[in-house]
Amino acid sequence: xxxxxxxxxxxxxxxxxxxxxxxxxxxxxxxxxxxxxxxxxxxxxxxxxxxxxxxxxxxxxxxxxxxxxxxxxxxxxxxxxxxxxxxxxxxxxxxxxxxxxxxxxxxxxxxxxxxxxxxxxxxxxxxxxxxxxxxxxxxxxxxxxxxxxxxxxxxxxxxxxxxxxxxxxxxxxxxxxxxxxxxxxxxxxxxxxxxxxxxxxxxxxxxxxxxxxxxxxxxxxxxxxxxxxxxxxxxxxxxxxxxxxxxxxxxxxxxxxxxxxxxxxxxxxxxxxxxxxxxxx
Amino acid sequence: xxxxxxxxxxxxxxxxxxxxxxxxxxxxxxxxxxxxxxxxxxxxxxxxxxxxxxxxxxxxxxxxxxxxxxxxxxxxxxxxxxxxxxxxxxxxxxxxxxxxxxxxxxxxxxxxxxxxxxxxxxxxxxxxxxxxxxxxxxxxxxxxxxxxxxxxxxxxxxxxxxxxxxxxxxxxxxxxxxxxxxxxxxxxxxxxxxxxxxxxxxxxxxxxxxxxxxxxxxxxxxxxxxxxxxxxxxxxxxxxxxxxxxxxxxxxxxxxxxxxxxxxxxxxxxxxxxxxxxxxxxxxxxxxxxxxxxxxxxxxxxxxxxxxxxxxxxxxxxxxxxxxxxxxxxxxxxxxxxxxxxxxxxxxxxxxxxxxxx
Numbered sequence: 001x002x003x004x005x006x007x008x009x010x011x012x013x014x015x016x017x018x019x020x021x022x023x024x025x026x027x028x029x030x031x032x033x034x035x036x037x038x039x040x041x042x043x044x045x046x047x048x049x050x051x052x053x054x055x056x057x058x059x060x061x062x063x064x065x066x067x068x069x070x071x072x073x074x075x076x077x078x079x080x081x082x083x084x085x086x087x088x089x090x091x092x093x094x095x096x097x098x099x100x101x102x103x104x105x106x107x108x109x110x111x112x113x114x115x116x117x118x119x120x121x122x123x124x125x126x127x128x129x130x131x132x133x134x135x136x137x138x139x140x141x142x143x144x145x146x147x148x149x150x151x152x153x154x155x156x157x158x159x160x161x162x163x164x165x166x167x168x169x170x171x172x173x174x175x176x177x178x179x180x181x182x183x184x185x186x187x188x189x190x191x192x193x194x195x196x197x198x199x200x201x202x203x204x205x206x207x208x209x210x211x212x213x214x215x216x217x218x219x220x221x222x223x224x225x226x227x228x229x230x231x232x233x234x235x236x237x238x239x240x241x242x243x244x245x246x247x248x249x250x251x252x253x254x255x256x257x258x259x260x261x262x263x264x265x266x267x268x269x270x271x272x273x274x275x276x277x278x279x280x281x
Numbered sequence: 282x283x284x285x286x287x288x289x290x291x292x293x294x295x296x297x298x299x300x301x302x303x304x305x306x307x308x309x310x311x312x313x314x315x316x317x318x319x320x321x322x323x324x325x326x327x328x329x330x331x332x333x334x335x336x337x338x339x340x341x342x343x344x345x346x347x348x349x350x351x352x353x354x355x356x357x358x359x360x361x362x363x364x365x366x367x368x369x370x371x372x373x374x375x376x377x378x379x380x381x382x383x384x385x386x387x388x389x390x391x392x393x394x395x396x397x398x399x400x401x402x403x404x405x406x407x408x409x410x411x412x413x414x415x416x417x418x419x420x421x422x423x424x425x426x427x428x429x430x431x432x433x434x435x436x437x438x439x440x441x442x443x444x445x446x447x448x449x450x451x452x453x454x455x456x457x458x459x460x461x462x463x464x465x466x467x468x469x470x471x472x473x474x475x476x477x478x479x480x481x482x483x484x485x486x487x488x489x490x491x492x493x494x495x496x497x498x499x500x501x502x503x504x505x506x507x508x509x510x511x512x513x514x515x516x517x518x519x520x521x522x523x524x525x526x527x528x529x530x531x532x533x534x535x536x537x538x539x540x541x542x543x544x545x546x547x548x549x550x551x552x553x554x555x556x557x558x559x560x561x562x563x564x565x566x567x568x569x570x571x572x573x574x575x576x577x578x579x580x581x582x583x584x585x586x587x588x589x590x591x592x593x594x595x596x597x598x599x600x601x602x603x604x605x606x607x608x609x610x611x612x613x614x615x616x617x618x619x620x621x622x623x624x625x626x627x628x629x630x631x632x633x634x635x636x637x638x639x
Contacts, residue, residue, distance in 0.1 A: 082572025253541030
């Protein structure tokens with residue numbers, strides 16, 4: 001038989017470098033491929049793409065890629081929620097596991113050149129959007145205004161605090177934070193993410209703007225309502241979906257919603273597309 | 282296409298020829314009662330092979346997409362991980378595969394080998410597979426009450442995607458090659474030239490057989506495709522269909538065109554793990570349940586809706602240039618709630634008539 005295409009199901013060995021605790025149950029895992037060529041090939045991923053992580057003996061799970069390709073480092077931020085993520089949380093630095101990817105369409109960041117970018121995230125919804133935010137900041141001259149609206153349940157549950165502080169101080173970016181329940185020492189805004197749009201002095205550009213929305217289903221529904229109310233067009237609201245997935249390459253069938261396989265046709269969809277898929281987010 | 286004639290007594294010689302070429306030959310056999318099954322041909326069971334019999338419920342798709350298939354072996358030693366993919370590249374021939382199942386395998390080809398990624402495990406099995414299709418010509422034994430290949434346009438005689446096609450003409454069989462590999466086989470001395478009379482006889486038999494299918498069951502098939510594609514079927518109708526689903530997953534396990542699988546790791550030695558893929562079913566509750574418990578398709582009828590949408594929506598038919606329903610009727614035969622494809626088409630037809638009385 002002649003040569004076969006590469007085996008898409010075959011993960012490549014990766015080594016865990018270090019683990020950073022973000023918020024309760026969520027950690028960031030820095031890693032690299034054992035084979036430097038793999039590392040280089042993988043490094044060309046697009047913001048919004050995802051990877052499949054293998055913990056042999058437990059299983060494989062999809063997870064978004066929070067780094068921007070411009071950062072030249074690879075890491076995952078993962079919440080401990082099922083058996084695979086629990087196994088990942090128990091890994092010690094230096095341990096080998098396996099990764100394959102990147103998969104999915106990703107955000108078309110080049111298509112957004114010249115536009116305003118509004119990022120709206122709730123809780124760990126900031127993880128997939130981190131990639132786009134860092135990408136946009138490192139290509140700052142390519143975009144018009146950049147705004148971040150981010151909310152968590154409590155101040156303790158705000159993700160990527162060092163990055164948030166950096167974005168808060170940086171020039172050319174507006175970073176608005178909120179929490180649902182304040183705690184001692186919190187001097188910022190209190191309320192759901194959508195309430196940030198109504199804070200005096202905050203002005204969200206609607207014309208020539210792309211809104212990135214990512215967060216838990218409840219937050220998603222209300223933010224979409226707010227954005228549509230402000231006059232956003234459905235095709236200018238983008239999000240990334242998560243689904244139960246086994247293969248990541250459009251074969252196993254688990255992530256298919258309506259006519260779309262989230263793994264190959266997504267995970268990034270515009271709200272216009274999501275609405276037509278006909279299933280809960 | 283080349284047509285050849287061979288004597289009735291020479292039919293099993295095709296199996297001998299294939300076995301001599303190194304093929305493992307799979308053929309259908311009769312079990313007890315209605316039970317029939319595909320199995321590997323040996324010197325002992327060679328004479329028990331059946332030409333005409335009810336199509337086995339366990340579809341021959343398992344020879345390209347097995348129920349459980351190992352994808353890779355992983356060995357862990359001193360913290361190192363060694364991953365080794367495991368392939369099966371043995372030459373295999375299926376003798377006596379029905380036209381619907383040939384269409385099923387064609388659908389799998391379109392699905393697994395099409396689009397952005399190719400499935401290498403499927404590809405290796407498929408490239409080594411030789412298909413000897415037998416046309417369903419015996420109305421009593423070949424054609425079941427549930428068969429609707431005439432509606433799905435896949436039978437009773439497949440038009441393509443086989444290597445060799447055999448059709449029972451009575452005392453003789455007509456053999457038609459569908460690929461160069463099939464044509465090469467026709468060079469053997471057991472095959473004689475066909476006369477125009479043979480071709481006429483073939484047409485006459487096929488015309489007669491087509492009349493022997495149960496009328497009506499899926500005459501609304503194409504209209505259902507249109508309604509499903511447009512999303513014009515009421516939620517109430519899906520609920521009625523869902524209410525009858527016992528969530529056993531049987532329809533998907535017997536389907537020759539279902540493609541979904543799950544992946545699981547299992548420990549096979551102290552430091553050895555194998556990763557396998559196993560047929561999965563969109564009818565089962567856990568199919569879309571994510572870690573953390575959120576399940577976007579919690580209701581039974583949402584999952585039923587999903588199955589029929591995936592099979593009938595025009596978008597997928599166009600994308601794969603083949604429909605994920607081959608008309609074999611297995612789902613109708615095994616479903617305890619009577620919501621196999623023909624019944625669902627009928628329920629949709631009735632519901633539509635209620636909405637819009639003519």
